[in-house]
Amino acid sequence: MRILDTFRFAGQAATGTPLRTGLLILAMSIGVAAVVILTALGDGARRYVVGEFSAIGSNLVIVLPGRSETRGFNPANLVTSTPRDLTVDDAAALLRLSGVERISPILIATTEINAAGKLREAMLLGTNADYVRVRQMKMGLGRFLSKDEVGHGSAEVVLGALIRQEIFGAENPLGKTVRIGDRRLRVVGVLSEGGRGMGMSSDELVIVPVATAQAMLNTNTLFRILVEARSRDQLGEVKTRVLKMITQRHEGEEDVTVITQDAVLETFDKILNVLTLGVAGIAAISLAVAGILVMNVMLVSVTQRTGEIGLLKAIGATSGAIRRLFMVEAILLSLTGGMVGVGLGYFGASILRQLYPTFPAYPPLWAVAAGFGTALLSGVIFGVMPARRAAQLDPIQALSKR
């Protein structure tokens, strides 16, 4: 029997029972679609986090007070209990290192902004003029903080887009005075909308010179120091130099943690990849169930078509030909299920992207291939037994059955 004829006959056999075939394909496709959608979610989460970290800026070395601190932002860091605080002087010393392009000291606190009779809570960020370039932010209006001598806090403030909108509305805020805490500050610029990074939106920030912030909060410690290396290749050297310099300045005690963005990214990448694999594994279970369903349907089919199998044998079909017919039918069923499933999966992922535009839920190619491959493989594996049973039927008994 020719291969093309085998496929045609098996296809006709499958379409001969449309309901059963349809349900089987549905089950198989749900399994494949589950793999595709869940991995799209997992991989989307990975991309989202990686994207967030990339938004911090490239070539960055981040200095945190304390050893191996991994808590991220926490108000407790402001009243820090580490032996020696990071200071503005530390930051200034880092700027003199070779390979360092810019530095940005960072101080963060929650505060209230009060202007035009409106009061709003906001996130206060104390930093320097270079921050806008280190973080690669864009200005919506006006300019960023002016470059001033470290230690002389000028009374300037840059507003986040949301703060500006809620306080000033359509009015031009440039040159207006706002009250933050107990200080009156002049608005010199507004950030453009949609800046993100480190898990917070820049839309709700009020940015003031670091000295002003320290004075307002009556502290001289820093939350972070961002160090921008001249190039990506120098990142490693700069990291070592930064650590050495701070250790030196802190009387030989290594009481800071220096991380590069790469290291953070790598960790998240790893964690989320494992997560994606995990959900893919869970989804694969449903595929195995669908495979067993293929076997069940094929066994029922063999029983129902006993007479037909007997006839085929009587008119000259070899056992091999009958085994191939049933194998091909099982493979066709799982192949169709797999294809429909991949289609459903991509459709589901695109709906997810429609619902959450910031979430890049694209199914990774390896997962699509694996889901489809598993579907096909389970069809083959679970098709063997029914096909063998069909091939082994005794033609006389098969023919006597109706």
Next chain:
Amino acid sequence: MTAESLIELNGIERTFILGDSKVHALRNINLSILPGEYIAVMGPSGSGKSTLLNLIGLLDGPDEGTYRLEGRDVTTLDPDELAAVRSRRIGFIFQSFHLVPRLSAACNIELPLTLAGIPASERTTRVSQALKEYGLEDRAHHRPNELSGGQRQRVAIARATILRPAVLLADEPTGNLDRTTGEEVVRLLEALNAQGMTLIVVTHDQALGARARRQIRMEDGGVVSDITSTESPVQAT
């Protein structure tokens, strides 16, 4: 005579084990069938006539004895070789037609050609020729459930003969048909026999059996009588 025989059965024995009892389905069968013969095998239920037919049709093998088909010992062939012989040399016709329900009449007739691996273009011409010969042209695309009993059996006969077999084996071919259509089907089979195809019919029907030139009567797995009508021109040689 042996050299000319189409089918030569020598000392055929066949036993089945049903539960703990042995059933002797065929005992010491010796038969010689010439090409072009018209044979009716008759006998009560359980006399072994169907077993004999299955054996001649190579669906079953003997426990003992030899079977030569066209001079070739077929008792030693492996299953794939037997399938090939069935495909080319033997045509089966069943009481219940055994058409594949989801396939059209044309596709049912085409089935042996497809299984034998004959190219599609040749299949189409042979099937359309067969449809014409059996007066089924306007039924070609009907499914078996849209056909009458007589038409179904004609499709089955067309399927059995599409590869021009040497032997046509019919097991109660008229059992599921009324008298008129049964008569039609029998005439069709006899016409094929007249063209030289050996015809072996298993039947309960005395009237049908009486039409055959050679009548074999079986009882308890053995042949009890083997009568050839003297006026038969075939037997005269």
